[in-house]
Amino acid sequence: SQTIHQWPATLVQPVGSPLSLECTVEGTSNPNLYWYRQAAGRGLQLLFYSVGIGQISSEVPQNLSASRPQDRQFILSSKKLLLSDSGFYLCAWRGVISSPLHFGNGTRLTVT
Amino acid sequence: TQLLEQSPQFLSIQEGENLTVYCNSSSVFSSLQWYRQEPGEGPVLLVTVVTGGEVKKLKRLTFQFGDARKDSSLHITAAQPGDTGLYLCAGEAGGTSYGKLTFGQGTILTVHP
Numbered sequence: 133s134q135t136i137h138q139w140p141a142t143l144v145q146p147v148g149s150p151l152s153l154e155c156t157v158e159g160t161s162n163p164n165l166y167w168y169r170q171a172a173g174r175g176l177q178l179l180f181y182s183v184g185i186g187q188i189s190s191e192v193p194q195n196l197s198a199s200r201p202q203d204r205q206f207i208l209s210s211k212k213l214l215l216s217d218s219g220f221y222l223c224a225w226r227g228v229i230s231s232p233l234h235f236g237n238g239t240r241l242t243v244t
Numbered sequence: 245t246q247l248l249e250q251s252p253q254f255l256s257i258q259e260g261e262n263l264t265v266y267c268n269s270s271s272v273f274s275s276l277q278w279y280r281q282e283p284g285e286g287p288v289l290l291v292t293v294v295t296g297g298e299v300k301k302l303k304r305l306t307f308q309f310g311d312a313r314k315d316s317s318l319h320i321t322a323a324q325p326g327d328t329g330l331y332l333c334a335g336e337a338g339g340t341s342y343g344k345l346t347f348g349q350g351t352i353l354t355v356h357p
Contacts, residue, residue, distance in 0.1 A: 168347075174330075175347045176347040191344075232277070233279075238286055240284075
């Protein structure tokens with residue numbers, strides 16, 4: 133069966149520090165991968181998506197970047213965090229179109 | 245840009261009451277999904293509706309997709325405290341959308357015993 137791992141679960145970082153959140157998927161190949169951000173338990177905002185290794189599309193201009201160095205690995209990064217980067221970050225994968233979106237358990241990022 | 249307006253944003257009811265959550269858009273979606281999320285976890289899929297006018301039932305939950313595939317509703321009958329959580333609708337545009345989903349703002353449901 134397929135599983136998705138996302139870490140760390142919580143992170144507190146000072147303003148100006150770098151960020152690296154990692155997500156890996158097991159049990160499937162060539163998934164579509166997504167990074168979402170959720171503010172205060174509300175709707176999800178799509179940040180990045182990837183349809184293959186090295187292929188990254190950004191949905192909104194921001195202080196973050198994403199990379200996909202391997203088929204089932206998706207990384208969210210920042211060189212210098214801003215206070216506004218605080219939030220709940222969710223990684224997700226999807227197989228064929230119209231199939232469910234499978235989410236990790238998220239990372240709660242607090243920038244202080 | 246496709247938008248999904250979800251209402252109400254908050255719902256606080258007593259156990260045994262019925263409720264309906266709405267999801268509306270001016271855009272047509274090829275499919276619409278409903279998710280439920282617990283605090284500190286990722287959303288989990290409840291149902292996918294694909295055909296205009298489609299109705300799906302999941303125990304006490306009834307999901308409907310509008311005829312024009314622009315809106316959807318979630319109706320819960322005889323709500324229970326275990327139904328408490330964040331409910332999210334999400335629409336897929338189809339075509340070359342690469343499986344991206346547009347999410348509504350969510351409805352925080354609290355069912356009091």
